[in-house]
């Protein structure tokens with residue numbers, strides 16, 4: 775083996791070694807832990823949310839929306855916004871008014887075909903609209919996820935780097 779070749783081999787060994795160490799250390803890093811964590815949570819307990827979840831079931835919200843990872847129907851491909859984390863974006867009052875609107879599309883314009891649009895729930899009893907709105911408002915998304923989603927969205931739409 776010539777001297778030059780030996781040198782190249784040593785350099786390669788160092789690079790490979792460094793990459794291995796980086797991977798090992800990287801596995802322990804905080805970021806990796808964070809990525810595994812579910813970014814959505816609710817500020818109420820399961821038991822407290824039970825009644826609202828029952829109403830959400832009875833009114834077939836999950837036919838169009840995903841919530842807690844459970845989008846399970848033939849309409850699954852309807853690109854309705856996911857309800858996880860909605861309480862970080864909308865207030866309880868806004869949600870109540872939206873559910874009460876006779877024409878939800880006057881509040882949030884739709885780009886969907888009529889049969890896939892958000893239906894009006896103005897006929898639901900007032901107490902039930904309050905119950906659902908209160909529960910939806912309790913659904914939060916962790917800040918880092920919201921930031922990363924915003925960044926990704928911005929960069930996808932503009933092709934520019936996102937600088938808050």
Ligand code: HEC
Pocket residue numbers: 829830833834835836837838839852853854855857860863864869872878879882883884885886889890891892893895906910
């Ligand atoms: C037929 C499908 C469908 C059903 C059923 C449905 N939605 Fe929607 N929803 C949508 C679509 C689509 C949108 C986006 C606005 C639009 O296109 O009308 C939307 C929007 C929303 C929004 C506003 C999101 C935002 O911040 O802009 C909330 C909140 C919401 N729905 C909650 C519910 C709840 C709660 C139920 C059950 C009581 C429900 N939806 C039932 C399709 C549906």
